[in-house]
Amino acid sequence: xxxxxxxxxxxxxxxxxxxxxxxxxxxxxxxxxxxxxxxxxxxxxxxxxxxxxxxxxxxxxxxxxxxxxxxxxxxxxxxxxxxxxxxxxxxxxxxxxxxxxxxxxxxxxxxxxxxxxxxxxxxxxxxxxxxxxxxxxxxxxxxxxxxxxxxxxxxxxxxxxxxxxxxxxxxxxxxxxxxxxxxxxxxxxxxxxxxxxxxxxxxxxxxxxxxxxxxxxxxxxxxxxxxxxxxxxxxxxxxxxxxxxxxxxxxxxxxxxxxxxxxxxxxxxxxxxxxxxxxxxxxxxxxxxxxxxxxxxxxxxxxxxxxxxxxxxxxxxxxxxxxxxxxxxxxxxxxxxxxxxxxxxxxxxxxxxxxxxxxxxxxxxxxxxxxxxxxxxxxxxxxxxxxxxxxxxxxxxxxxxxxxxxxxxxxxxxxxxxxxxxxxxxxxxxxxxxxxxxxxxxxxxxxxxxxxxxxxxxxxxxxxxxxxxxxxxxxxxxxxxxxxxxxxxxxxxxxxxxxxxxxxxxxxxxxxxxxxxxxxxxxxxxxxxxxxxxxxxxxxxxxxxxxxxxxxxxxxxxxxxxxxxxxxxxxxxxxxxxxxxxxxxxxxxxxxxxxxxxxxxxxxxxxxxxxxxxxxxxxxxxxxxxxxxxxxxxxxxxxxxxxxxxxxxxxxxxxxxxxxxxxxxxxxxxxxxxxxxxxxxxxxxxxxxxxxxxxxxxxxxxxxxxxxxxxxxxxxxxxxxxxxxxxxxxxxxxxxxxxxxxxxxxxxxxxxxxxxxxxxxxxxxxxxxxxxxx
Amino acid sequence: xxxxxxxxxxxxxxxxxxxxxxxxxxxxxxxxxxxxxxxxxxxxxxxxxxxxxxxxxxxxxxxxxxxxxxxxxxxxxxxxxxxxxxxxxxxxxxxxxxxxxxxxxxxxxxxxxxxxxxxxxxxxxxxxxxxxxxxxxxxxxxxxxxxxxxxxxxxxxxxxxxx
Ligand code: FES
Ligand code: FES
Numbered sequence: 045x046x047x048x049x050x051x052x053x054x055x056x057x058x059x060x061x062x063x064x065x066x067x068x069x070x071x072x073x074x075x076x077x078x079x080x081x082x083x084x085x086x087x088x089x090x091x092x093x094x095x096x097x098x099x100x101x102x103x104x105x106x107x108x109x110x111x112x113x114x115x116x117x118x119x120x121x122x123x124x125x126x127x128x129x130x131x132x133x134x135x136x137x138x139x140x141x142x143x144x145x146x147x148x149x150x151x152x153x154x155x156x157x158x159x160x161x162x163x164x165x166x167x168x169x170x171x172x173x174x175x176x177x178x179x180x181x182x183x184x185x186x187x188x189x190x191x192x193x194x195x196x197x198x199x200x201x202x203x204x205x206x207x208x209x210x211x212x213x214x215x216x217x218x219x220x221x222x223x224x225x226x227x228x229x230x231x232x233x234x235x236x237x238x239x240x241x242x243x244x245x246x247x248x249x250x251x252x253x254x255x256x257x258x259x260x261x262x263x264x265x266x267x268x269x270x271x272x273x274x275x276x277x278x279x280x281x282x283x284x285x286x287x288x289x290x291x292x293x294x295x296x297x298x299x300x301x302x303x304x305x306x307x308x309x310x311x312x313x314x315x316x317x318x319x320x321x322x323x324x325x326x327x328x329x330x331x332x333x334x335x336x337x338x339x340x341x342x343x344x345x346x347x348x349x350x351x352x353x354x355x356x357x358x359x360x361x362x363x364x365x366x367x368x369x370x371x372x373x374x375x376x377x378x379x380x381x382x383x384x385x386x387x388x389x390x391x392x393x394x395x396x397x398x399x400x401x402x403x404x405x406x407x408x409x410x411x412x413x414x415x416x417x418x419x420x421x422x423x424x425x426x427x428x429x430x431x432x433x434x435x436x437x438x439x440x441x442x443x444x445x446x447x448x449x450x451x452x453x454x455x456x457x458x459x460x461x462x463x464x465x466x467x468x469x470x471x472x473x474x475x476x477x478x479x480x481x482x483x484x485x486x487x488x489x490x491x492x493x494x495x496x497x498x499x500x501x502x503x504x505x506x507x508x509x510x511x512x513x514x515x516x517x518x519x520x521x522x523x524x525x526x527x528x529x530x531x532x533x534x535x536x537x538x539x540x541x542x543x544x545x546x547x548x549x550x551x552x553x554x555x556x557x558x559x560x561x562x563x564x565x566x567x568x569x570x571x572x573x574x575x576x577x578x579x580x581x582x583x584x585x586x587x588x589x590x591x592x593x594x595x596x597x598x599x600x601x602x603x604x605x606x607x608x609x610x611x612x613x614x615x616x617x618x619x620x621x622x623x624x625x626x627x628x629x630x631x632x633x634x635x636x637x638x639x640x641x642x643x644x645x646x647x648x649x650x651x652x653x654x655x656x657x658x659x660x661x662x663x664x665x666x667x668x669x670x671x672x673x674x675x676x677x678x679x680x681x682x683x684x685x686x687x688x689x690x691x692x693x694x695x696x697x698x699x700x701x702x703x704x705x706x707x708x709x710x711x712x713x714x715x716x717x718x719x720x721x722x723x724x725x726x727x728x729x730x731x732x733x734x735x736x737x738x739x740x741x742x743x744x745x746x747x748x749x750x751x752x753x754x755x756x757x758x759x760x761x762x763x764x765x766x767x768x769x770x771x772x773x774x775x776x777x778x779x780x781x782x783x784x785x786x787x788x789x790x791x792x793x794x795x796x797x798x799x800x801x802x803x804x805x806x807x808x809x810x811x812x813x814x815x816x817x818x
Numbered sequence: 819x820x821x822x823x824x825x826x827x828x829x830x831x832x833x834x835x836x837x838x839x840x841x842x843x844x845x846x847x848x849x850x851x852x853x854x855x856x857x858x859x860x861x862x863x864x865x866x867x868x869x870x871x872x873x874x875x876x877x878x879x880x881x882x883x884x885x886x887x888x889x890x891x892x893x894x895x896x897x898x899x900x901x902x903x904x905x906x907x908x909x910x911x912x913x914x915x916x917x918x919x920x921x922x923x924x925x926x927x928x929x930x931x932x933x934x935x936x937x938x939x940x941x942x943x944x945x946x947x948x949x950x951x952x953x954x955x956x957x958x959x960x961x962x963x964x965x966x967x968x969x970x971x972x973x974x975x976x977x978x979x980x981x
Contacts, residue, residue, distance in 0.1 A: 049914075051911055051912070051914075052914075054919070055911045056911065058919030058922050059907040059911055059916075059919075060858075060899070060902075061859075061897065061899045062899075063919050063922075064857065065860070067861070070852075146841075234954055235918075235954055236870055236920040236921045236953070236954050237860070237918070238861075238862070284918070284919065285918060286918045286919070287917075287918040287955055289954070316861075318864065319862065319863040319865065319867075319868075524918060525916075525918030525919065525955050526917065527917065704914045705914065708917060708956065708957075709917075711959060711960075712956050712957050715956070715957035715958065738865060738867065739863050739865070739868050739952065744954060746951075746952060746958075747945060747953075747961065748948065748949055748958070750957055750959060
């Protein structure tokens, strides 16, 4: 069962149109809300005139920002609806609720807002300049969580410091030093399902939310804490989610839907993002400006790293603080460096606000580190894979936050690099001129990632038995497309030694009846929920044995469970069928014992700590997944276009639980990484307005633009994970931007340290090289 | 103020006739989802960019966000709910050609029409057709494999017919 390419449980629903997503549940009688959003990136709101809008037939309410509490997970800096000023283009200024969407849209167009534009901040470096406009004047007064350090009277929402070893010693031991600056603007997740939330407040005070979200349990807690509602009265339903990639972790539309419902006496209100709103109004993929300085010995051993990460958190810090923290935690990439200095900042700008994106800061930091590694290899005139191999992180080393690695908590990077070398025929050639116009080149990158979830994040599972002995599996993991719920069924089938078709998976999450799973993020679903399922299975097995021991008149210790039976270990011909005890056992005279078998389990991450404020020391996550990746490209020297020929990943996944699903996750992530790196970015005008909030101008990779994909796995088990499996939902993405940039830099013979890698960028860099400036 | 004049139209969807009251300005996507409850066709952009809303009108794939319902009167509409056990659905399942599944109905409708109209489609034709849909989860490789499996079976059965 483990390792098999089991077809996902919801597969037939998804190919027949029966699969339902949040927006498919909107019923007659639901009111519709339309967002009125800001045309400016930074401006005072002088006046909001809703008179004309109010006259549109069907309009039931128009909400504005007055009197609402500030929100935010680490730092409460964001009014759910802008109040007194707007801080990004696309920010919600008013919400119109009407009987139909057409009416709501019509009224929204009639809301007249008078603004007084303010100077804008267009990048983290600009934001840190002396005299830069302050985006949050009240930063010092915001409520903040443990481990969050805003710097009042600046645009710094948070700073994570890493201080490991002795920098003076590190530089003294370094014979060769390189420094690189890299940068890229924010971009978007562009999930095919735009975000959607529906809220209703029942007469008895129960608040029913339907949301397309990775964090239904967080919605419940936050609505309770922001608005003083009883936490048990907030019930969140999340059906299948149509793509998320981190973009559906923040809680945004749910708050608006709740407020809108409250404004119309509790009636059901739906808010569904248009694509344009989804791209700029809802949270986006973070941007970064970084400076990386690496020092090594003449024979290529890294001795010192000094790293500055300036994450573009946009107008509100939300989860961007956490992303910037993750950037610090793994700041060096998967390399052993004894002396590390890193400052990772979450900086406010007048850009749409950022949130997690697949890889959670790691695709971003890897781009910075791996570009610098290539520059270092060039300077040393050393083979680029050799340099990485020499410094590859191994058991016995410590991470930047000083966690000691062992054979379980880190995968085998040297093995991944070795296999990658073979797969891409590295030793045959790395750059080759095909003809006068065409060059082929290979670029490589190594990756690692741990999670930085809450230190007390937990996951629960419930198993209820049916009269035929089949099992209902209930877990709080949201099915966002990763197939985790099917993998949980595989884990259960293996444990119970039963047919997976007899496991019925509850796809929808309902926070009232589903045990909590903290958030469906960080590639931790299989690990945490898997552990909970195993514990629940143990619980069920114990109960089955208890009843069977009475029926079979034997000690519990002599019994085994499997194949639909509880049987004697030394004589399987003596058994009782699970179906005869799953609902209690009935004796021939009518007496009964037991009752429905209900197995319970939960898992909480252990030994995680906060990071020390001054040094960053602390344990952020349970394990590090590692891997090595490569991209091969064909570059046209005449017009600077290129084609991605092949993309390769070797990832230490611990244990492959479902082969096709695992490969699908990895190549899907690789595809997203290549799409981001090669073409995706927001284009801002000089007022920091986003010029391309549509899928024809923000254009993800399409069919036929995909390269050949090669994926292989290394299996170094994580001892305390279900069957040893490591997280791998995001890792395919992490090294792609760097590997692509490295390949193109080699092909074009010019350092390319920005994203996206469009032909125009390469042309500019080439021209700049010859003419000093453009 | 509001254009409230609605009209009655007779639509033929998945072989069934439906009398629908809608505004002349309502798109086919809106009518299918909101009035007929056929939520298989998905809104992804309402702008013709993503293909998630693709249905067949007289066997031709059409983005239902880009056509008015009233334009489809007297035409034959097929949605994902109207496909039953087709080879392309089977192939999508077997090749893991989806993850979140949101783009899947649109992709399947498009690919289904492709395999019918061009039973021996070349790579160029496949690319030309499938470029109109976006999938953000998969790498497209799985979708390509699913489509090519169906085409290969087409060509096998065509060959069989020759003998
Ligand atoms: S919704 Fe019709 S093409 Fe995107
Ligand atoms: S499967 Fe998610 S967009 Fe295609």
